[in-house]
Each structure stands twice: as structure tokens, then as C-alpha cells.
Amino acid sequence: MGATGTGKSRLAIDLAIRFDAEIINCDKIQVYKGLDIITNKVTDEERHGVPHHLLGVIDPDEDFTAEDFVYHASLAVDDIIKRCHLPIIAGGSNSFIQALVDDTKFRSKYEFCFLWVDVSMPILHSFVAKRVEQMVDAGLVAEAREFFEPSGDYSRGIRRAIGVPEMDEFFRQESFVEDETRAKLLKTAINKVKENTCKLSCRQLEKILIMAEQLKWPIHRLDATEAFMRQDGDAMDPWKRLVAGPSTRILSNFVGGNNQTDSKSALSVAPQFSSNAISLAIANN
Template identity: 30%
Template sequence: PTAVGKTALSIRLAKKYNGEIINGDSMQVYAGLDIGTAKVTEEEAEGIPHHLLDIIPVEQDYTASDFKRDARQAIESILARGKLPIVVGGSGLYIEGLLFDMQFGGVAAENPDYRKQLEAELERTDAMCIWKQLQAKDPKAAEQIHPNNSRRVIRALEVIHFSGKRFSDQADRETAPHYDALLIGLDTDRGILYDRINRRVDLMTDKGLVEEAKALFDRKLPVKTQATRGIGYKEWFGFFNGEITYEEATEMLKQNSRRYAKRQLTWFRNRMSGIHWFDLVRNSHDMQKIEDLVEAFLA
């Protein structure tokens, strides 16, 4: 999940195994959103090429299908240069879609009216209202999808509507991975993880997160724009509107970040088998185990 050392590990592996990094975080694709997304800095990157960072203006939405298309192109180009593609990020739907060839269109893509109807309903009511429809039709899917993940909820309702089958039964994907991939997950003790997240938020505010969020706020983008809904940004909008205090916004950001980390872990543990889990925060010798694993995979 967030704040467990993915960036440092990816740079180390890329340097050691002649790799290039592909961003797999749904917010790091946006240009200008750097501090709140914990985007790798030039210094941290140590000269390792990074793909799919800063590729989209904040006004534009970027979907899992866009990511799948762009990440595939990046993978092909990295492989063509004889290098190792390393996808790094915690956006479960992006990673899963890339690996398991999930179809984000299908029948529904040819019948956009139902989606438009759901989106209009979302506009009129709220995310919870749409999620409750899913809960009524497919409780198992509703359990796996967070109510605020409206895109995914709408996607599930579309699949149910057009296929007549439960979304959770189909899992919306093929079972065989599209790539021969080695999956590495990082985790640590919950208390330690939450403490790291809290400290990271304080560090971000010291680095200028509030100013970065204010620049986004001042763009006056529509409420549904993806970039404005990102954790690290939306929490400050109430502060800028004078609805909450600075301290309340900070606390809300910490809480949302902790919840997000929990959801990320649930996603990867429940939906993606075959991940090798390590704890680099508490066990530095896990680094050697990871390198042994990579070497065996590449052999």
C-alpha cells in the first residue's frame, strides 16, 4: 500500500536489473500534482527512466482502459530496448486490468445509454445511492468495491445489466495473466504503517502540499473531475472554502490515507493471487529475498 517503500525498492531493482519504471498510480499521471501523490523526484529517480508520469492535464479524466493501453505501449518499448519493465503503484484496478486483460468496454461500450443514466443519477443523488443498487443486485461485489469508487460501481452495474450475471461471478477478467509477471507486494505492521502515513502527511504539508492543493482548487474544475477527487487534494477544499480548520483538514487527510492503505491491501490480497509479500520496514534482510526472487524469475 501507500508509504511502505515502493519507490525506493523500484529504483534499486531498476538499477540492478537494467530496468525502467512504469507508473501504476492513478493520480501520478497528472501534471503538477507532485507532492500530494508522492511522485518520485528527479533526485530519487537516480537517472532511471520513468513512464506515465505527468502525461495528463488535471482537467482531463484518465481511465483504467487508458492506462492499460499506455502501459502496454510502454512495456513493448522497454522490452524492445532489451530492458526490464517494472510497474510500480498501488492502483489495484490499473494493475489488475493490465495483468489480467480485463475488458473495460465490451457490450456496455456499444450501449452507452445505461451508463449515462447511472451517471446522471450519480449527479442527482450521491455515490452511496448507486452503491446500494449494487448491494441489492450483487452483495459480494458491493463488499469488494468501496462506495466512493463510483466508476467501478457503475462498471459492475453495467456488467450485471448487460450480461444478466453477477459481476462477482465473472470477476470481469481472464484468469491467466496477460504477461509473465513477478508480483511483489510490500506491507508492514498496521500500527507502523499508520504511523508512517501520518508522518508522511506532515512531511507533505512541510513541502508545500497546501499550496499545490490551492493551485488545483483555484482552477475551479467540475466536482466530478478525477484529479479533484484525489486523496491529498479534496481534503483541503473545505479548508479553502472556510468550512473546516487547517488542523481538521490535516486530520481528515491522515484518516483518508490510512483508510486507502487498508482498501489497497484488501484489494491486492483478495483479488490478486500469486503476490510475494515482504516487509522492508521491519526486515531489511527481506531485500536479499526479493533480489533472489527476481534473479530466479529472470533466469
């Protein structure tokens, strides 16, 4: 659970490889078929053979609710555990995770280990802006055009994805304006995508804080800011040292039966930090 852009899929796959696990997607937009670039779905190559569930399987026009997620995720968890694998739930839709954990039947069967990767908000927003530019280079505009809605209704299904409604004005006017105006419209649309993605990360932070403080969830905080500041050849070392390594130790203790909250790794939030929970691991109670 957590903010967009902080590496949920990356860590989930790292842990899945180490713990013989399978991943259940918990992103309310990535569950849909299509918009692989805009929704930043993990590619087949990036999965490294790790099975993924609820990723790109729902019809784009359907509404997939939190109740739907609880039903399908519960089936997936049961199936994964029956095959003696560990389920890891990874995604930014915290409302889905809360619905699952609050489900009485599910909570009675399983225990949970929450891992949250936290990144300084200014650093995260800078990274997100660059990622949007990379998505544009990769074909964001053409992908969004396929889901352009002449009626202007972007309230259902995959059309809610950030990157689609923001392009609406550009698509409406691009054929009727000169090149300079067209370029300005496109720039405005891309800036809206960046702005709305940053707003999303702030909302996700707020939700995680509510989960931790009001719901008293024992969330382990992992500060990945240094790894994001060093986006070069040395970035891997702080990621392993600050994120992958500690999360491996936490999860090892959890699946080994020691599910006590470590005061050194439990929630400790500085107000300038954004949040992103990287994975929710589930094991038999």
C-alpha cells in the first residue's frame, strides 16, 4: 500500500523471489486491461517469472469496487496458500487493503505484515514528474487517445486513470488549431498529469497515516529517500541497505512466527516525508 512511484512492484518482486511468493495486485486501475504505459504496469520481463494476480484482467468499462477486490483477493490468497506459497499484496489503493483487512472472515484466517517505503515528498514529486515525461516518450498520448470519451465522462472503469481525463481538452482541439497552440495544449495536459499524480501521492500519504494512527496498524516504515536521491550507478546500494535488506529481515521474522512489532522499524513519521507501503504479506494464522 502507499504512494505512487516508490517501487511497490520492485520490492514485491524482490521479496517474492526470495520467499517463493506470488503477488496480488492492489491497484484499482491496474486491475483493468489496457493502458499499460499510463498505469505503469509491471512488464513480463520485470516480473522475473513471479506469478501475478488481478493484474490487467478486468474489462475496461466495468466498475471494480473494494468489495470486488475483497472477494477476488480472498480467493487468490486461499489458492496461493494451498499451493504452499506466500501471498504478497502490492499496490497503491489503500482503500482496497483496508477493506480486505477489515473483512471479518479474512481477518479471522490470516495475520498481516505491513511494509511501508517512505520517500521525502519533494524528492518523490520530482521523480514522478520525470516518470510522466518518460511515459510520454513511451506513448502515453496515443494510449490515452484510445480511451478518449467524447461525452467527457471519465468516472467509470479505466477511464478514471490519471493520464486520460487530463488529455481530454487536447484531443478535442488538436485537429482545429495550429502547431504552436497544439504544442501548448499538450504541454498543459502533461503538466496536469504531473500535478494530479503528485496530489494522488499526498492523498495516499494521508490514508496511510490514518491507517497507522487511528486503526493502530503495525506498519514498518522504510525510508528510501536516499535511494531516490542517488538515481545513478550507486542507487542500488542504498535501496538494498535501506529497503530490500530490512524488509527481508522483517518478513523473515514474520513468516518464522515472530510477529512482534520492532520499535526500531515500526511507524515513525516525519511530516516532510511522503509514504508508500511496498507490500502486504499474508501468512496463515
